[in-house]
Amino acid sequence: VLQARMKEVRFQRIGWMPRAHPLIRHDGTLILPLSNENFDIPMMALTSDGGETWTYSDPVPAIGMIQPSLVEFPEGRIDAYFRNSDRRQRIKRSTSTDGGLTWSLPELTDRLHPGGGVEVLRLQSGNLALVYNNKEKGPRDKLAISLSTDEGKTWKWTRQLEDTTGGRFDYPSIAQADDGTIHVSYSWELRTIKHAEFNEDWVQQGN
Structure with missing residues (x-):
């Protein structure tokens, strides 16, 4: 299997790695988002049998994006x-209509983003x-959560989780419990992991 895969160009590029949580599709297929930080190119790995076998998406048709x-x-x-990772300091978004196998050309959202x-x-x-x-550029000393009611077209509410000049808050992860509580964990000051929990009402109160 290894020898066969090494004949494929995508597997010759050392460094495909995950960061964000996997997505379990409505049909039970798990999609693991990957990116290659040597080339700043993302793609997806998919399994429908609990990881016994995998298929792979086409790479997202652009460079300068990871994670x-x-x-x-x-x-x-x-x-x-x-x-x-390009000079336009906004989060990018791409869409798939075939279950994650192919992806649209990415577009810029309106969310400020310093490359984190x-x-x-x-x-x-x-x-x-x-x-x-x-924030648009500079150190990652702000961290926020935004809510959208229209599938990401607009973001109606934003609330700060961190806002400390000279701070460092990285690599957030978000989950929701059965009782509706939202959990966010992230790297805090390069020293430890911080955990915050709240609900949607708290975000909608803004700050």
């Missing part, structure tokens, strides 16, 4: 949000939650 985070909508569309990790989650309410460093 995709995925969200699926009821009709089956999947959006990927990316850490953007992001993560998106579809909440029990149907709203989207996006956790990211909400």
Whole structure:
């Protein structure tokens, strides 16, 4: 198997790695978002049998993006949000309409972004939650969560989780418990992991 895979160009590129949580599609297929930080190219690995066998998507048709985070909508569309490493300091987004096998040309969202990790989650309410460093450039000393009621077209509410000049808050991860509590964990000051928990009402109160 290894020898066969090494004949494929995509497997000759050392360094495909995950960061954000996997997405379990409505049909039970697990999609593991990957990126190659040598080339700044993302792609997805998919398994329908618990990891016994894997298939792979086409690479997202652009460079300058890594660390995709995925969200699926009821009709089956999947959006990927990316850490953007080009000069346009906004989070990028791409769409798949075939279960994650092929992806659209990425587009810029309106979310400020200094080149840090992001993560998106579809909440029990149907709203989207996006956790990211909400500043245009400079150190990652701000961290926020935004909520969207229209599948990411606009972001109606934003609330700061961290805002400390000279601080460092990286690589957020978001999950929601059965009782609706939202959990966010992230690297804090390069020293430890910080955990925050709250609900949608708290975010909608803003700050």
